[in-house]
Structures are given as C-alpha cells and as structure tokens.
Amino acid sequence: MLHIYWFRKDLRLTDNRAISEFINSVSGNDKFFFLYIKNRNTYKYFGEKRLGFLYETLIELNEELGKLNFHLEIIEGKSKNVFKSLTENYKELSVYCNKQVEPYCIGRDEEVKELLNETGNKFHSYSDTTLFEPGEVLNGEGNQYKVYTPFKNQCLKILKDADFKKIDSDLSRLNPDNEESISGLNKIDPDSELQKINKSDFLKGGRQEGLKLLKEFYENGLEEYRSKRDIPSVGGTSLLSAHLHFGTIGIREAFRTAFVKYDKVNNESSKGEIQTWINELLWREFYYNITFHNPRIIFESFKKECDNIRWNNDIHNFDKWCQGKTGYPIVDAGMRQLVKEGWMHNRVRMVTAMFLTKDLLTDWRWGEKFFAEHLIDLDFSSNNGGWQWSASTGVDAQPYFRIFNPYLQSKKFDPGGIYIRKYLPELRTLPAEFIHNPSLMNEEQQKLYGVIIDKDYPSPIVEHFKVKDEVVKRFKEALDSELK
Ligand SMILES: Cc1cc2nc3c(=O)[nH]c(=O)nc-3n(C[C@H](O)[C@H](O)[C@H](O)COP(=O)(O)OP(=O)(O)OC[C@H]3O[C@@H](n4cnc5c(N)ncnc54)[C@H](O)[C@@H]3O)c2cc1C
Incomplete structure (x- = not known):
C-alpha cells in the first residue's frame, strides 16, 4: 500500500483534517509520500507575485517536513497525468486531500478519483477549507x-x-524509513523557480x-x-x-x-x-x-438577467483603469497598489470595482480577471463575490442605483490623502484640498503645486456625476428584457 498526501490549498502540517486522517491510515510498513502538484488545469490566473508567495510557502513546507526527515515532492503537470503515471508504477494507492469548492477543482478531483477508482486505488477527501x-x-x-x-x-x-x-496531526508517528521517493515525473525546485520571478515585497509566503x-x-x-x-x-x-x-x-x-x-x-x-x-x-x-x-457563477452573473446588461466595454478606458490613470486618485492609488504589491485594501477594492462597473460601465468579468491576474490572495469565491457585489449582479449585492461617489469615498476613508500620496507620487505635493480631485485646480494652482493636469496627472476619464442615469437605464433595460 502506498499512501499519498496531496497538498493543495492546505499548505501546513498542523491542524489539518486530511493530514490527520492520512496519519491515522498509514500503518505498519506502509509506504507513503507528500505531494504538491503545480498544475495548469485549475484556475489559469496565477500572477507572478502570487507564484512567489506559493514558492516561498512550498520551500518552507519542505523544510518543515525535512525537520521530521520527510520531504515534499513538487511536480509540475496536469494532476490526472501525474496520478496516471503513479498508477502505472505503483499498486494500491491511497490518496488523501482536503476538498476544494471551486468548479474547476471539483472537475479535476472527479477526473483523478475516477482514474484511481478504475485502477483499483482509493481517493479520500475531507472538508477543511x-x-x-x-x-x-x-x-x-x-x-x-x-x-x-x-x-x-x-x-x-x-x-x-x-x-x-x-485537529491533532502528529507526523512524528510516521516512520521516515517508509517514505517513498518517486521518480520519472517532472519535479520542480521552488528555490530556483523563485529566482525567475518578480515577487512581492509586501506579502511573504x-x-x-x-x-x-x-x-x-x-x-x-x-x-x-x-x-x-x-x-x-x-x-x-x-x-x-x-x-x-x-x-x-x-x-x-x-x-x-x-x-x-x-x-x-x-x-x-x-x-x-x-x-x-x-x-x-x-x-x-x-x-x-x-x-x-451555483458553480455557474464562474461564467455567469448570479442574477442571470444581469447578463443582458449592455456594457460599454471600452478597451481604452479599461486600460487606463488597469494602469491607475483614470484621473480619480483613490481609484488610481488602489490600482497601483494592486499591481505593485499584489494586494489591495478591501475598501479600495470596492471603490475600484464599483468605478469600473458603474462609472466605466465595464463587464465585471474584465475586472475580476485583472484582479485574478494580480492578487496574491486571489480566491475564486471571494473575488467573484466581491466583483458581483460591486457590479450589483451578485447575490445580496449592492443595489444598482447605489453608486459609490469616488470623491466622497476618498474624503471619508482617506481624508488626509495619505494612502493616495503613497501610491501616486506625482500627487505628493498637493494639499488635502485638491488631493481627492486634482482637476479642480486652476492653472495658477497647478503651477504652484507642480502638478499640471493632463501632463503630470490625467483629468477624469469620465464625469462621475453624469453616469448614474445611464447605469440605471442599462440595468432597467436588462431587467425589463427578462420580464418580456
Ligand atoms: C472586488 C473585490 C475582490 C476581492 N477579491 C478577493 C480575493 O480574491 N481573495 C480574498 O481573500 N478576498 C477578496 N476580497 C475580499 C477582501 O477584500 C479581502 O479578503 C481583504 O481585503 C483581505 O485583507 P485582510 O486579510 O487584511 O482582511 P481582514 O479584513 O483582516 O479579514 C479577515 C479575512 O476575512 C475574509 N474576508 C474579509 N472580507 C471579506 C469579503 N468581503 N469577502 C470574503 N472574505 C472576506 C478574508 O479571508 C480575510 O483575510 C475581494 C473584495 C472585493 C470587493
């Protein structure tokens, strides 16, 4: 019997339900090993900073296992292929892991489970996330x-x-002599992978x-x-x-x-x-x-009728949003924080998401994807939930007619402009009076503070106060079309 512990979103040794079950199942001279598969068949969005966090975590996890004289096998490949190869080389496999809820992970697990069952092997999964x-x-x-x-x-x-x-998970109960070293698979070394990427200085794995x-x-x-x-x-x-x-x-x-x-x-x-x-x-x-x-939310709005909304989807405005050049400092600061650090404060996530979907009338899926490409903490459910909440297309979402005013949000939550100045160095010289809306400055003031609008910082790409009627119209249209 060969027992395999398959790590996924549970990269720790303590208080881990599936590890505890795994330890209890290994008996006598049973062989075992620890596995992590870096696979491309799950969520495809994995930004560099997120990868950096993952590699740092895997390095440390391997070190922790090393203290007990075990090691972590880190394989790159499609999960099903990895297990196919294992079933060809070993008899009586018993795989342990914690369940995942994301539809693409459920699909992956079903494939692996089917393969294992067909070949007389076992797949055990537990709830822990x-x-x-x-x-x-x-x-x-x-x-x-x-x-x-x-x-x-x-x-x-x-x-x-x-x-x-x-949950007790005492790995010292396992005998290191019984750990199997596998061969013939595409092993990767997180240490050398880490050297190839631009990791975050903000969050460490x-x-x-x-x-x-x-x-x-x-x-x-x-x-x-x-x-x-x-x-x-x-x-x-x-x-x-x-x-x-x-x-x-x-x-x-x-x-x-x-x-x-x-x-x-x-x-x-x-x-x-x-x-x-x-x-x-x-x-x-x-x-x-x-x-x-509702696994369909991976593609669809939770409120189905919202998929009839006529979005503007203006690629130029979207690019400006991505680059943090919308002319709305609180939005731009948030987007620059995201790209620079791989993280964004929750209040600003709401402001930037609301701005993209309402002020720029852009499909929430565009923003969801951009966040997914950059967030270290990318979590499908929370990201999709946050985006659909902001876009008013989601479960228990913000009503569509309640649109954040980015200027008021900025004044209320960053009154002195400390956050804005941190991520928008070009605005550092502005006093609190203009930090939330630099385009209010006249020419003289622009010269005085050394911030020339449309040269040093853009003027607003849309006029916030004009968007509400259009948003309400588009949502009503979509909701009415569903009723017909
Ligand atoms: C558009 C948008 C996208 C988001 N994308 C993600 C994402 O990909 N991954 C993610 O973990 N969170 C996401 N969030 C939720 C929230 O912004 C982050 O969880 C939070 O900012 C993380 O910071 P923290 O760990 O300091 O949170 P804390 O404020 O300390 O909260 C503790 C924990 O609670 C959970 N949490 C907090 N707020 C939320 C929330 N609104 N929804 C779900 N869980 C929450 C998180 O696990 C968080 O770590 C998103 C929110 C929005 C509006």
Whole structure:
C-alpha cells in the first residue's frame, strides 16, 4: 500500500483534517509520500507575485517536513497525468486531500478519483477549507441562503467550540524509513523557480509569516478592527487573506484566535470590534457556499438577467483603469497598489470595482480577471463575490442605483490623502484640498503645486456625476428584457 498526501490549498502540517486522517491510515510498513502538484488545469490566473508567495510557502513546507526527515515532492503537470503515471508504477494507492469548492477543482478531483477508482486505488477527501462544510448551512426550507445576514446569524447560532477545535496531526508517528521517493515525473525546485520571478515585497509566503501576522493582529489589531478596517492608510486589517487562501493559516485557527480574544476582553465595545472580524470570516464562508451551490457563477452573473446588461466595454478606458490613470486618485492609488504589491485594501477594492462597473460601465468579468491576474490572495469565491457585489449582479449585492461617489469615498476613508500620496507620487505635493480631485485646480494652482493636469496627472476619464442615469437605464433595460 502506498499512501499519498496531496497538498493543495492546505499548505501546513498542523491542524489539518486530511493530514490527520492520512496519519491515522498509514500503518505498519506502509509506504507513503507528500505531494504538491503545480498544475495548469485549475484556475489559469496565477500572477507572478502570487507564484512567489506559493514558492516561498512550498520551500518552507519542505523544510518543515525535512525537520521530521520527510520531504515534499513538487511536480509540475496536469494532476490526472501525474496520478496516471503513479498508477502505472505503483499498486494500491491511497490518496488523501482536503476538498476544494471551486468548479474547476471539483472537475479535476472527479477526473483523478475516477482514474484511481478504475485502477483499483482509493481517493479520500475531507472538508477543511471552511469552518462549515459548504452546503451544510441551509435555511429553514433546506435551501441555500441568498442573503448574508441570515446566513451569518445561522452560522453563529449553530457554531460550537468543537467546530474550531485544533485537529491533532502528529507526523512524528510516521516512520521516515517508509517514505517513498518517486521518480520519472517532472519535479520542480521552488528555490530556483523563485529566482525567475518578480515577487512581492509586501506579502511573504510560508506558515511562519502567517503565524507572525496572526499574532500581531491578535495583540494589536483585533480589538480595533471595526474602527480601523476601512482606512486604507492604516494597517487595520489582518493581511491574512493569502494565508487563509493557501492554508498556511487554517480557518479553525483564525476563528479560534478571534474567540479566545473575544472571551478575554470584558467590554462590549472591544467585543464588537472582534465580532466584526468574525463576520468578515463568515463573508468568506458565505461566498464559498455561493460557489458550491451555483458553480455557474464562474461564467455567469448570479442574477442571470444581469447578463443582458449592455456594457460599454471600452478597451481604452479599461486600460487606463488597469494602469491607475483614470484621473480619480483613490481609484488610481488602489490600482497601483494592486499591481505593485499584489494586494489591495478591501475598501479600495470596492471603490475600484464599483468605478469600473458603474462609472466605466465595464463587464465585471474584465475586472475580476485583472484582479485574478494580480492578487496574491486571489480566491475564486471571494473575488467573484466581491466583483458581483460591486457590479450589483451578485447575490445580496449592492443595489444598482447605489453608486459609490469616488470623491466622497476618498474624503471619508482617506481624508488626509495619505494612502493616495503613497501610491501616486506625482500627487505628493498637493494639499488635502485638491488631493481627492486634482482637476479642480486652476492653472495658477497647478503651477504652484507642480502638478499640471493632463501632463503630470490625467483629468477624469469620465464625469462621475453624469453616469448614474445611464447605469440605471442599462440595468432597467436588462431587467425589463427578462420580464418580456
Ligand atoms: C472586488 C473585490 C475582490 C476581492 N477579491 C478577493 C480575493 O480574491 N481573495 C480574498 O481573500 N478576498 C477578496 N476580497 C475580499 C477582501 O477584500 C479581502 O479578503 C481583504 O481585503 C483581505 O485583507 P485582510 O486579510 O487584511 O482582511 P481582514 O479584513 O483582516 O479579514 C479577515 C479575512 O476575512 C475574509 N474576508 C474579509 N472580507 C471579506 C469579503 N468581503 N469577502 C470574503 N472574505 C472576506 C478574508 O479571508 C480575510 O483575510 C475581494 C473584495 C472585493 C470587493
């Protein structure tokens, strides 16, 4: 018998359900090994910075296994082909992994499972990526929740301490002499792969880094989360999204950390701050459930009638949005942060997404793809959910007639323009009066501050105050066409 532990979005050794099952299943002189497949048959968007995070994580994971005298086999190729080759070379395979909810991953797993079953081998998968197994939390009629708040309330109602209890996974119970070294597959070395790419200086991969962020957030962030989370110039959020995505920090660990602090603090205001973070983790659960129940959202608007919207899809304006040259500083700062760091603050993700879909009337899928190509924390469900929320095409989305005013968002959440100045150095000299809308400056003021409009910084590519009527018209048209 050869047991294979297949790592995917669970790149850690502790508190990992499938690893725990794997350890319990290996007995006597059974052979085993640890596998990661870098495959191209899953989500095709994998930007350089995201790859950098992945390689750093794999390097550290291999080192951690090395401390126990094991190692990680890292193979590049299509998952099905990797397992086909393994079934040709070994008898009685037993594969262990944690489930994924993304439709392309489900397709991949079905292919692998079928292949293994046909050849008399076994495939075991477990739920570990979310606190509740997708599909588990249903409404009174046994259907999916389509609104976040009742979903969240139900989660909090049924949540027990046991749901986020640490799962034991003691790898020292395995005998290193029984680890199999495989050959004949396309092995890759993350160390040398890392040298070839331009990684992010902002977010670093690996569990140690995730633990550091979690500790820092536990000590200095959680109790002020609600008050600070919307201010992009302040490090008020946990920065854990990529770690939660790749599983360097487990979701039980995140909830546990929050509840430990919640129980420790004794004033209602601090509890409220922490509860808001718990609610954000539940948004993640909510969007995973939406993907689980509605895999069609990979291509379609959740509200099907919204696929009739006549988008402008102006490629020139889209390019300006991608480059951070729209003439709206808060939008441009966000887009430059994304491209430079591979991450963007949540408030600014909403502002930039709303601007692309409403002010520029661009199909949300264009923006979803651009984010997917650049985000380190790219997570299909949260990205698709965030985009469809902003575009008003999604489940429990922002109503289409409620359009963020980018100037007001900027003034409210970056009043002194600290965030804008950080990512738009060309505007550093502007006073707060003009930082949110430099095109208000007259010629004299432009000269005084050394920012000439349309030379140093563009004038707005669209006029925000004129777009609302058109957006409402396009949405109404789409909704009416569905009724006919
Ligand atoms: C257009 C758009 C695209 C997005 N794309 C992604 C994405 O690809 N990957 C991703 O993880 N998040 C995405 N988000 C959600 C959110 O912006 C990020 O999770 C958050 O900014 C990550 O920062 P943090 O880890 O400091 O979050 P914190 O504020 O500390 O929140 C803790 C965790 O809760 C989860 N979370 C927080 N907010 C949300 C949310 N609105 N929806 C779902 N989960 C949430 C994340 O796992 C996050 O790490 C997107 C939001 C929008 C509006």
